[in-house]
Amino acid sequence: MDEIVKKLAGLGLPGIILVILTVTSAGSNAAIVAALTALGGPLGIVGGIGILGLITVVGDTVAGYGIEAVLKAIYTERSKTESVRFLLKEIKDLPISEELKLKLKNELSPEINIDAEEIQPPKTIEIVEE
Numbered sequence: 001m002d003e004i005v006k007k008l009a010g011l012g013l014p015g016i017i018l019v020i021l022t023v024t025s026a027g028s029n030a031a032i033v034a035a036l037t038a039l040g041g042p043l044g045i046v047g048g049i050g051i052l053g054l055i056t057v058v059g060d061t062v063a064g065y066g067i068e069a070v071l072k073a074i075y076t077e078r079s080k081t082e083s084v085r086f087l088l089k090e091i092k093d094l095p096i097s098e099e100l101k102l103k104l105k106n107e108l109s110p111e112i113n114i115d116a117e118e119i120q121p122p123k124t125i126e127i128v129e130e
Contacts, residue, residue, distance in 0.1 A: 017052060025046050068100060072107045 014052045021035045033045060062070050075087055108123025 019057065068103060070085055071096075071100070071104055075108055079108055
């Protein structure tokens with residue numbers, strides 16, 4: 001068992017995902033192939049294996065720089081093309097710590113930290129003459 005664990009540990013996160021797929025499918029090869037095919041979308045099983053490789057690259061990047069730096073860079077880049085208010089609301093809904101949410105909000109709008117719930121769309125008022 002130690003040898004299997006060492007080999008899977010060498011695969012990193014994709015190895016863990018593959019183990020989870022195997023356990024949830026009760027070891028059925030057909031279920032594992034179906035899961036990889038579903039993961040690959042229109043590219044099928046080849047795409048599923050490619051996604052496992054992509055997860056490795058993303059995991060290594062996050063491990064190297066840290067989740068905070070990666071998220072800050074992503075949201076800073078997205079703020080160039082998307083509404084800051086929309087991004088602030090999205091950050092509020094992320095499943096991360098409140099401390100990290102506050103850091104991300106301050107990264108996007110350091111001068112004003114607007115609570116996303118306070119933002120309301122403009123109301124339309126219709127005037128009818130009798």
